Amino acid sequence: MSTGKGRIIAHIDLDAFFASVEERDNPYLKGLPVVIGSDPEGGFGRGVVSTANYKAREYGIHSALPIRKAWGFSEAARKEGKSACAFISPSMNRYSDASREIFNIVSKYTPTLMQTGIDEGSTDLSHLKTFKAARVHVENMKREIKRKTRLSCSVGIGPNRLVAKIASDFDKPNGLTVITPSKVDKFLRPLSIRDIPGIGPKAEEKLRRFKIKTVGDLQKLSWEELEKNFGKWGFSMYEKARGIDERELHEPVPRKSIGKHETFREDTYDLNFVLYELSKMARSITSSMNRKSFSGFRTVVLTVRFADFTTFTRSVTTSEVMKYTKELEAKAMKLVLPFFEGVQNPEKKAVRLVGLRIEKLI
DNA sequence: TCTGGGGTCCTAGGACCC
DNA sequence: TCTGGGGTCCTAGGACCC
Numbered sequence: 001m002s003t004g005k006g007r008i009i010a011h012i013d014l015d016a017f018f019a020s021v022e023e024r025d026n027p028y029l030k031g032l033p034v035v036i037g038s039d040p041e042g043g044f045g046r047g048v049v050s051t052a053n054y055k056a057r058e059y060g061i062h063s064a065l066p067i068r069k070a071w072g073f074s075e076a077a078r079k080e081g082k083s084a085c086a087f088i089s090p091s092m093n094r095y096s097d098a099s100r101e102i103f104n105i106v107s108k109y110t111p112t113l114m115q116t117g118i119d120e121g122s123t124d125l126s127h128l129k130t131f132k133a134a135r136v137h138v139e140n141m142k143r144e145i146k147r148k149t150r151l152s153c154s155v156g157i158g159p160n161r162l163v164a165k166i167a168s169d170f171d172k173p174n175g176l177t178v179i180t181p182s183k184v185d186k187f188l189r190p191l192s193i194r195d196i197p198g199i200g201p202k203a204e205e206k207l208r209r210f211k212i213k214t215v216g217d218l219q220k221l222s223w224e225e226l227e228k229n230f231g232k233w234g235f236s237m238y239e240k241a242r243g244i245d246e247r248e249l250h251e252p253v254p255r256k257s258i259g260k261h262e263t264f265r266e267d268t269y270d271l272n273f274v275l276y277e278l279s280k281m282a283r284s285i286t287s288s289m290n291r292k293s294f295s296g297f298r299t300v301v302l303t304v305r306f307a308d309f310t311t312f313t314r315s316v317t318t319s320e321v322m323k324y325t326k327e328l329e330a331k332a333m334k335l336v337l338p339f340f341e342g343v344q345n346p347e348k349k350a351v352r353l354v355g356l357r358i359e360k361l362i
Numbered sequence: 363t364c365t366g367g368g369g370t371c372c373t374a375g376g377a378c379c380c
Numbered sequence: 381t382c383t384g385g386g387g388t389c390c391t392a393g394g395a396c397c398c
Contacts, residue, residue, distance in 0.1 A: 037366080038366060038367095043363080044363090046364090046365085046366080047365095047366045047367090048364095048365070048366050048367090049366095050366080050367095050398090063398085064365085064366090065365095066363080066364055066365060066366095067366085068363060068364080069363075069364080072363075116397095116398085117397080117398050118398075119398075120398080197396090197397075198395090198396070198397085199396090200395060200396050200397085201395090201396090202394085202395060202396085203395080203396090231372090231373080232372080232373090233372085233395095253370085255369085256369085256370070256371095257368095257369070257370085258368090258369095259367090259368070259369080260367080260368085261366085261367065261368085262366090262367085263365095263366060263367085299390090301391095301392095309364085309365070311393085311394095312392085312393090313391085313392060313393070314391085314392080315390085315391060315392080316390095316391095317389085317390060317391085353366090355367090357368095357369095367398105368397105368398090369396105369397080369398090370395105370396085370397080371394105371395090371396085371397105372393105372394085372395085372396105373392100373393085373394085373395105374391100374392090374393095375390105375391090375392095376389105376390085376391090377388100377389085377390085378387100378388085378389085378390105379386100379387085379388085380385100380386085380387090
């Protein structure tokens with residue numbers, strides 16, 4: 001399908017996916033608020049919420065919320081006589097299985113599927129010629145998904161990937177929103193700028209200083225102004241505010257890096273402990289590398305986050321290809337040492353997180 | 363009460379080569 | 381002695397996404 005006129009793109013987004021799989025597989029969760037995330041440890045855990053079901057969202061719990069806050073909201077609700085949340089650790093294997101099952105069904109309905117995450121993907125339905133036909137097609141697909149997997153999804157249909165994705169988010173859960181080309185502008189204008197993928201907290205904050213809150217507001221800025229303040233990104237924002245997006249669906253891009261990082265249960269000053277954790281990560285990373293059929297790597301990146309959340313990375317690239325856990329461990333050790341000595345850590349801050357990543361995969 | 367884990371992409375400066 | 385671009389690679393940091 002060439003760029004330009006006449007495309008019909010559908011974006012599929014699975015509803016509260018991890019929580020929905022848990023509810024489906026565990027009947028005792030029926031009707032309860034469900035939170036998937038790290039262990040709340042009775043209000044002292046250090047993680048965040050991965051997914052909250054819609055019942056839990058009524059308590060103010062949402063993705064990326066610190067898990068101890070979620071715990072607090074759950075406790076408050078319980079004291080009002082409502083149900084406490086079920087807190088569940090993610091089981092990625094089961095979610096991957098469910099995801100595969102669903103996108104296998106999606107594949108039957110479309111010649112081109114581009115999966116962009118475990119719970120979302122875009123498809124090209126241009127061959128159906130009309131948005132009306134696309135709607136009927138997607139309704140059938142949604143019904144089959146529901147019948148065969150007992151899971152629901154929300155779908156947006158639009159003239160390009162951007163509009164389809166935004167539309168999929170418009171009416172959740174179990175929604176179907178169709179935006180024909182002539183309706184794009186009317187649809188986008190009242191939305192928050194945060195509904196545009198790529199505009200995160202920082203860009204929102206910056207745009208707020210220009211009194212810009214909605215996509216309609218954003219349309220009032222010339223692309224010169226946007227480029228002056230946001231660089232190359234400005235022009236992309238200019239186009240997104242108008243629903244312009246010529247990106248094609250593409251093949252999955254090959255993986256570029258493999259890494260692990262860990263926030264400790266308590267901040268630490270203990271170099272030996274950190275080295276031990278790094279060596280576990282090194283082992284896990286090389287085994288994951290082998291499983292994914294890479295034979296080596298040339299770059300090692302170490303991340304250190306201190307208790308105050310300041311974060312540093314250090315990396316090395318070698319001309320020879322590295323292959324073994326021992327080599328990765330040695331590099332990690334060399335890179336982390338300065339953070340436990342005076343120069344890189346003069347205030348002797350405690351370490352909250354370390355991470356290790358390999359790049360330039362062979 | 364702070365703020366996970368697994369990623370990608372972009373920017374910007376410096377080294378180095380032609 | 382002084383002054384060029386262009387291209388590529390490396391490093392560090394940061395924004396963003398699911």
